[in-house]
Amino acid sequence: MTSAAASLSFFRLLNASRSLNSRNTRKHSREKPKPAVSLPVPPVFHSAGGEATSYTRLPPKDDFKLHPSLGLSTVSDVIKLREVPVPAADSRSKKLSKTLDYVEDDWDEDEGADQFVGLNSDDDEVIFGSESDGDGMKLDLDGEFDEVEELEEGDVKEKGVPAVMRCFDRAKIYVNAGDGGNGAVAFRREKFVPYGGPSGGDGGKGGNVYVEVDGSMNSLLPFRKNLHYRAGRGGHGLGKNQSGAKGEDVVVKVAPGTVIRESGKGGVEGEVLLELLKPGQRALLLPGGRGGRGNASFKSGTRKVPKIAENGESGANMWLDLELKLVADIGIVGAPNAGKSTLLSAITAAQPSIANYPFTTLLPNLGVVSLDYDETMVVADLPGLLEGAHRGFGLGHEFLRHTERCSVLVHVVDGSSQQPEYEFDAVRLELELFSPGLSEKLYIVAFNKTDLPEAYEKWDSFRKYLQNRGIEPLCISAMHRQGTHDVISAAHSLLQKELAKRTVEDATFSENLNHVADAIEKQRSASMREFEIIHESSSNTWHVVGAGIERFAQMTNWRYNESLRRFQHALEACGVYKVLQKDGVKEGDTVIVGEIEMIWNSENEQPGASGIKKRIF
Ligand SMILES: Nc1nc2c(ncn2[C@@H]2O[C@H](COP(=O)(O)OP(=O)(O)OP(=O)(O)O)[C@@H](O)[C@H]2O)c(=O)[nH]1
Numbered sequence: 311m312t313s314a315a316a317s318l319s320f321f322r323l324l325n326a327s328r329s330l331n332s333r334n335t336r337k338h339s340r341e342k343p344k345p346a347v348s349l350p351v352p353p354v355f356h357s358a359g360g361e362a363t364s365y366t367r368l369p370p371k372d373d374f375k376l377h378p379s380l381g382l383s384t385v386s387d388v389i390k391l392r393e394v395p396v397p398a399a400d401s402r403s404k405k406l407s408k409t410l411d412y413v414e415d416d417w418d419e420d421e422g423a424d425q426f427v428g429l430n431s432d433d434d435e436v437i438f439g440s441e442s443d444g445d446g447m448k449l450d451l452d453g454e455f456d457e458v459e460e461l462e463e464g465d466v467k468e469k470g471v472p473a474v475m476r477c478f479d480r481a482k483i484y485v486n487a488g489d490g491g492n493g494a495v496a497f498r499r500e501k502f503v504p505y506g507g508p509s510g511g512d513g514g515k516g517g518n519v520y521v522e523v524d525g526s527m528n529s530l531l532p533f534r535k536n537l538h539y540r541a542g543r544g545g546h547g548l549g550k551n552q553s554g555a556k557g558e559d560v561v562v563k564v565a566p567g568t569v570i571r572e573s574g575k576g577g578v579e580g581e582v583l584l585e586l587l588k589p590g591q592r593a594l595l596l597p598g599g600r601g602g603r604g605n606a607s608f609k610s611g612t613r614k615v616p617k618i619a620e621n622g623e624s625g626a627n628m629w630l631d632l633e634l635k636l637v638a639d640i641g642i643v644g645a646p647n648a649g650k651s652t653l654l655s656a657i658t659a660a661q662p663s664i665a666n667y668p669f670t671t672l673l674p675n676l677g678v679v680s681l682d683y684d685e686t687m688v689v690a691d692l693p694g695l696l697e698g699a700h701r702g703f704g705l706g707h708e709f710l711r712h713t714e715r716c717s718v719l720v721h722v723v724d725g726s727s728q729q730p731e732y733e734f735d736a737v738r739l740e741l742e743l744f745s746p747g748l749s750e751k752l753y754i755v756a757f758n759k760t761d762l763p764e765a766y767e768k769w770d771s772f773r774k775y776l777q778n779r780g781i782e783p784l785c786i787s788a789m790h791r792q793g794t795h796d797v798i799s800a801a802h803s804l805l806q807k808e809l810a811k812r813t814v815e816d817a818t819f820s821e822n823l824n825h826v827a828d829a830i831e832k833q834r835s836a837s838m839r840e841f842e843i844i845h846e847s848s849s850n851t852w853h854v855v856g857a858g859i860e861r862f863a864q865m866t867n868w869r870y871n872e873s874l875r876r877f878q879h880a881l882e883a884c885g886v887y888k889v890l891q892k893d894g895v896k897e898g899d900t901v902i903v904g905e906i907e908m909i910w911n912s913e914n915e916q917p918g919a920s921g922i923k924k925r926i927f
């Protein structure tokens with residue numbers, strides 16, 4: 311019978327799949343970006359009157375008409391700031407109040423280059439970010455936009471912020487559960503106990519990888535330095551039936567609100583594995599490998615002296631993409647310099663940096679409003695939004711997604727800006743363009759800086775404009791803490807409404823946090839009979855693919871001769887030989903199972919597959 315005579319010889323370990331690309335392949339530019347003029351303190355421009363004015367508000371639009379029918383629901387209503395006719399260049403500050411872009415950088419993460427805002431006095435242009443080769447837009451003081459490389463509509467601008475900001479809410483890490491320890495081959499040797507029998511202990515289980523939510527973390531910055539998380543390997547089995555020790559577990563601590571994805575390939579986002587929101591939540595992500603059995607476990611009635619033991623099972627590993635979406639109840643949004651951070655500092659104990667220039671806030675700030683003895687609201691102050699934020703202009707793109715988790719938004723409008731109505735619409739539009747879900751969130755409008763006469767005189771018209779659209783804005787002065795209590799009460803009542811809606815949804819949703827580990831365990835216990843054979847005719851190679859059979863190959867310890875026989879027996883028993891022969895395997899063809907490569911030998915001298923040569927590379 312040919313099937314009995316068929317056998318495989320020349321075993322080779324394929325190392326290729328083992329070679330993990332553990333080296334960090336990030337691009338390092340050793341040269342620090344040279345700013346045109348790097349100012350330690352961001353510049354404040356003086357208008358003709360000598361007063362300090364902020365230069366990055368949403369730009370005025372001369373022909374902007376306040377029409378009650380102006381809705382934001384259709385794309386045709388898109389207000390294009392760059393199509394806006396630029397007012398005559400009469401003063402520097404006016405010209406500079408046009409939208410500014412944040413120039414894309416390619417900064418050396420390890421050097422930790424600081425962001426700078428500079429005015430290149432020679433070229434009369436304002437530059438945000440680095441002057442390194444990144445494309446972006448520069449605004450000449452003659453009012454013209456110098457398009458270095460204009461993005462097409464719909465293009466998403468990636469990596470538009472310095473490394474520290476990218477790392478704040480995104481990280482890529484490698485996790486590896488521990489391999490199981492190998493089983494031992496040993497025999498009991500004692501005085502007066504002849505033939506003491508096998509006594510090789512089993513290997514210990516590999517360590518698990520857990521992910522835990524640490525309530526004290528509010529960013530993913532710790533992952534900037536620490537990329538690899540490896541659980542410990544299980545101890546090898548020993549003589550006298552001693553089992554190996556269990557490998558040490560590793561716990562990856564993440565901030566509340568972290569979304570964990572399996573790293574995607576070729577720019578495609580991977581599948582979401584976990585969404586961890588509450589402090590203290592702990593998920594078993596990767597289970598450690600099983601320990602290999604020692605020879606004591608192979609003892610049977612007919613096999614009194616087994617000289618065989620298994621390798622420990624390899625621990626699962628994967629690259630993960632982490633993304634943090636802040637879990638705040640209230641999100642403060644608005645144009646740059648509108649007074650968002652001032653409002654946060656007025657209603658909470660948070661002390662964000664406040665200054666009269668745009669993009670003072672580069673990373674979101676969190677604060678807690680205490681309403682009652684035990685009732686609190688978490689408020690997030692987000693970096694300012696510019697037109698085009700949804701496409702990556704300014705910093706907005708990086709942080710807009712944080713607003714997705716906020717239940718209620720507080721939209722701060724700078725009352726002292728030239729056209730607060732226009733500023734309001736432009737920011738609302740950005741929210742809508744980024745995600746329609748964002749614009750559907752409940753929100754409050756706070757008309758700020760009303761202590762300034764130029765702001766207060768615009769209050770009536772602004773109010774009417776919003777009332778015509780069914781919105782009742784609040785009039786505040788964050789700096790003088792006037793009206794801020796109304797903002798808290800209004801936000802609180804909207805939050806209650808939102809939470810009441812949510813508790814119904816939450817009740818129907820209970821998540822198994824260990825589902826990734828469960829899926830891995832399930833795959834591990836897959837039957838060896840479930841396999842697939844793929845033939846590569848060009849190289850006469852046959853791949854036997856199947857979780858059960860590959861795991862068996864990996865756990866076979868080729869140091870012991872009996873292992874070889876066991877492996878061949880298993881292949882035959884689960885029908886691999888039969889299928890290979892049916893599919894036309896020929897003498898000399900290569901058969902690959904997991905990391906083992908074999909040469910097919912159909913004319914065996916000794917039927918029963920003995921006398922096979924084994925080669926391990
Ligand atoms: N007069 C007056 N000035 C205010 C008020 N609120 C904020 N400001 C000033 O406006 C400037 C900008 O305030 P911030 O709170 O830093 O503004 P922001 O919206 O957080 O700005 P970015 O973080 O850069 O987007 C600062 O100089 C504040 O002092 C206010 O109610 N009245």
Ligand SMILES: [Mg+2]
Binds near residue numbers: 671
């Ligand atoms: Mg701020």
